[in-house]
Amino acid sequence: MMELKQLTEQVYYLDGPTNIGVIKDRESAILIDSGLDDSVAKKILRILEDNNLTLKTIINTHFHADHCGANNYLQQATEAEIYAYGIEAAIINYPYLEPLSFFSGANPIKDLKNKFLMAKESKVDHLLKETNIKLNFDSIEVEIIPLQGHSVNQIGVVVDGVLFCGDSIFSKKVIDKHKLLFYTDIEKQKATLEFLAETNYDCYLPSHAKATTDIRELAKVNLDCINEIEGIIFKLLESAKSTEQLLQETLAYYQVKLKSLQQYHLMKTLIMAYLSSLYNNDRIELELRDNCLYWKSIKG
Ligand SMILES: [Zn+2]
CATH class of the missing domain: 1.10.10.10 (Winged helix-like DNA-binding domain superfamily/Winged helix DNA-binding domain)
Known part of the structure; x- marks a missing residue:
């Protein structure tokens, strides 16, 4: 059961298998990621409606289906415009690229064309061509920072002192349990973790862990595991x-x-x-x- 939780005056999130950021911009909502599928999309719309919010924007941290699979439904059901960066945007537009890449560029076996590895298609309206930029919405400013490594062009979103971390960092519990966590670029992932350890945001929200105020120790645990x-x-x-x-x-x-x-x-x-x-x-x-x-x- 997803629930809307407040982090700052305008910043909230829906906790679930993938945490989804919800920024209140007057009567509108900006989502950070959208979740896996249509059923998540329907839950999001119901919660936004209960809170008198209209969905206006989705910013995807990266292309993995559990982060953008609900885009398709939301884009059809609302006027929401989608923002994504670089290669992430390309794969959100053409989700077939994901199983294709897992199968060395050959037409993938059918087992890889499932909803976890191939999100429903959605259309990125705003292709971000660079990071370390600010996006200005009606009543709030959002900063896009690079958090590459887990995925080629993953971004983090900073708003009102909160960093939405995407999958750049995992909880200690997940590391202890799984050890072999998914990265595609080890060097960039190490640089991302070193960067995170030096940051000083008020709050950090990884996509698959609880919100935390202290990132330094967690970044070290993540880095030690990779090493x-x-x-x-x-x-x-x-x-x-x-x-x-x-x-x-x-x-x-x-x-x-x-x-x-x-x-x-x-x-x-x-x-x-x-x-x-x-x-x-x-x-x-x-x-x-x-x-x-x-x-x-x-x-x-
Ligand atoms: Zn991911």
């Missing part, structure tokens, strides 16, 4: 391994048993993110042998 996984992968590659072998051994190390084809592709992409980061920093090397790619740590 640990990177170290494990580097160690596993002391003997040369294919991507598939490394995936299997990393999952075994963390005692993860994959339960679906979707999870397999997410985990494989995550491993690829660690590999490209290590490779681009000249910490591992790549050899094409017998028509197979092998990764190996560089000593010294």
Whole structure:
């Protein structure tokens, strides 16, 4: 059951599987993300109506379906205009790009074309071409900051001292439970966490955790987890391994048993993110042998 919770005079959020920001701009509402699907969209509209608010704007932090899957319904049911940045906007416009990317650019297997990996299509009205910009609405100003790493062009939204963090940071509980959290660019994710640790907003709201006033400690826990996984992968590659072998051994190390084809592709992409980061920093090397790619740590 989603509930409207207040953070500041004009800033609220709906708590749910994905937290959704609600900014009161006079009689209108600005949403930060929209949720997974039509059923979430209907709940949002009912709550806005109960609070005499008209939906005017949706700002998506990134393209993942649990953040923009309700756009489609909301866009049809209201006059809401959608804002998104860079590549995120491209995938919100063309959701097929997500399963396509998980399947190496080939037409994806049908199992990957589900509502969790392929949101319903919506049309971005305002393509943001840069970050560190301010958007001025009737009674409030919103700042867009880069929080890349989990997703290529993820943004954070700052409003009235509150930072909506998207999936740039996870709770300690989630880290302890899952360890292998989803990132596509390890270097950018590390830079994002280092940046967050130095910020001083009044309040932070991650999409899948409770609001917090202190981000420094949580950023460190997130960063330590990434560094640990990177170290494990580097160690596993002391003997040369294919991507598939490394995936299997990393999952075994963390005692993860994959339960679906979707999870397999997410985990494989995550491993690829660690590999490209290590490779681009000249910490591992790549050899094409017998028509197979092998990764190996560089000593010294
Ligand atoms: Zn996400």
